[in-house]
Amino acid sequence: MTQTRPSTGRAGRAAGRGARRTELAAFLRSRRERISPEDVGLPPGPRRRTPGLRREEVAQLAGVGVTWYTWLEQGRPINASPQVLDAVARTLRLDPAEREHLYTLAGVTRRPLPVDPAEGLPGDIPVILDRLDPMPASVVSARSDVIAWNNAYAAVLWCLPRVPACERNTMWLSFTLPPCCNPIANVDEQAHESVAIFRYRYSRHMGDPGWKDFVQRLCAASPEFARLWATHDVAPPRPCDKVYRHPAVGEIALRSTSLDLSAAPGYRMIVYNPVRQRDADRIAYLLAHPREAAAALPDHRH
Numbered sequence: 001m002t003q004t005r006p007s008t009g010r011a012g013r014a015a016g017r018g019a020r021r022t023e024l025a026a027f028l029r030s031r032r033e034r035i036s037p038e039d040v041g042l043p044p045g046p047r048r049r050t051p052g053l054r055r056e057e058v059a060q061l062a063g064v065g066v067t068w069y070t071w072l073e074q075g076r077p078i079n080a081s082p083q084v085l086d087a088v089a090r091t092l093r094l095d096p097a098e099r100e101h102l103y104t105l106a107g108v109t110r111r112p113l114p115v116d117p118a119e120g121l122p123g124d125i126p127v128i129l130d131r132l133d134p135m136p137a138s139v140v141s142a143r144s145d146v147i148a149w150n151n152a153y154a155a156v157l158w159c160l161p162r163v164p165a166c167e168r169n170t171m172w173l174s175f176t177l178p179p180c181c182n183p184i185a186n187v188d189e190q191a192h193e194s195v196a197i198f199r200y201r202y203s204r205h206m207g208d209p210g211w212k213d214f215v216q217r218l219c220a221a222s223p224e225f226a227r228l229w230a231t232h233d234v235a236p237p238r239p240c241d242k243v244y245r246h247p248a249v250g251e252i253a254l255r256s257t258s259l260d261l262s263a264a265p266g267y268r269m270i271v272y273n274p275v276r277q278r279d280a281d282r283i284a285y286l287l288a289h290p291r292e293a294a295a296a297l298p299d300h301r302h
Contacts, residue, residue: 021075024105028073031092032058040091062087072106080106096265121148122263129269134283136254136272139261142201143211144170147267155286156244156252156272158183158297169214171198175222181298185245195228196235203234241275248289248296249282 033052037043040053040061053061059069064084071078072088085106089099121139129137129150136153140146146160146168154160159181160168167173174187174194205211219226237258244252254272261267274280286293 020105020107021077024102025073025075027101027105028088028092031094031098032073035093039093058088058091062091064088080108082108121267125261125264125269132271134280134287135274136283137269139264139267139269140170141267142205143214144172144198146170151287152283153272155290155293156183156246156254156283158246158293171225172218172221175218175225183244183246184242185251186241186243190240190242191224192228192233193235193240195225195231196233197237199229199232199234200236242272246282246286246293246296247298248293249285252279252282254279 032055035053036051037053037057040057042053042057055070055073056066059066062069062084064087068078069088072080082103085102085108089102092098094102125139126148129139129148132152133150134152136150136156138146138149138153138157149157149160157173159173159177163173167176171194173182174184174191177184202211202215215229219229239255239257242254242256244254246252253275255275257271257273259269259271261269274283
């Protein structure tokens with residue numbers, strides 16, 4: 001009996017793209033048909049043969065060409081930028097799951113919609129952070145803004161509660177704090193790689209003015225960051241060792257693991273595992289003796 005082997009290689013990839021385009025066409029039609037002209041402030045007009053908006057109306061509201069949108073909905077192999085897909089998603093009133101589905105079907109790298117820190121993280125995440133004690137853990141944005149942390153992380157990165165909220169960013173702290181007040185002991189050792197990883201993430205947010213402004217401010221504040229940024233080196237994220245220094249106990253070596261948060265797109269939880277028992281013991285001391293730990297900290301501010 002003759003058996004048919006699954007398609008592989010170029011043919012398989014082409015079949016996958018074709019299937020996505022077919023699914024994309026059906027998905028866009030279904031989303032368009034559920035929106036009435038009145039929903040988007042358009043006059044109802046004469047009797048319509050099909051429910052919902054017409055293609056030309058979607059194109060007009062999204063600010064794209066009628067021919068381009070027609071081809072997109074027909075599943076033709078055309079290019080679609082994230083900005084244009086965003087406009088289509090807004091016009092069709094897609095929720096976050098539908099928006100992600102649109103990006104996947106269009107074969108475009110998704111720009112996640114970040115959680116608004118003012119609205120708070122999903123309720124389970126702070127609970128998880130607390131239960132990870134005495135293992136240091138934090139939640140950070142793609143730009144390395146520290147959004148939430150547990151007691152162990154605050155004990156190790158002891159400068160965090162002492163700096164303004166706008167400076168609670170691990171890249172900013174690494175490159176702008178002077179040695180006397182910088183709890184990160186191996187900044188020089190990891191500077192090149194950390195900037196290369198930061199550029200890797202930056203490339204996924206090229207159109208975000210907040211990222212551009214942050215890089216400009218950090219270049220102005222740190223000649224070393226500016227020098228490394230000018231190399232244009234890039235590296236993918238990976239687990240790495242961090243060495244922190246606390247005046248009360250000395251150095252604490254930790255290995256970081258980054259976990260993307262599906263409940264908070266655009267954010268990740270970083271968990272720090274002590275490298276040796278000695279490092280775990282030093283964290284335990286800081287948590288058990290907060291007054292002694294605080295008394296050992298520098299009493300000046302920069």
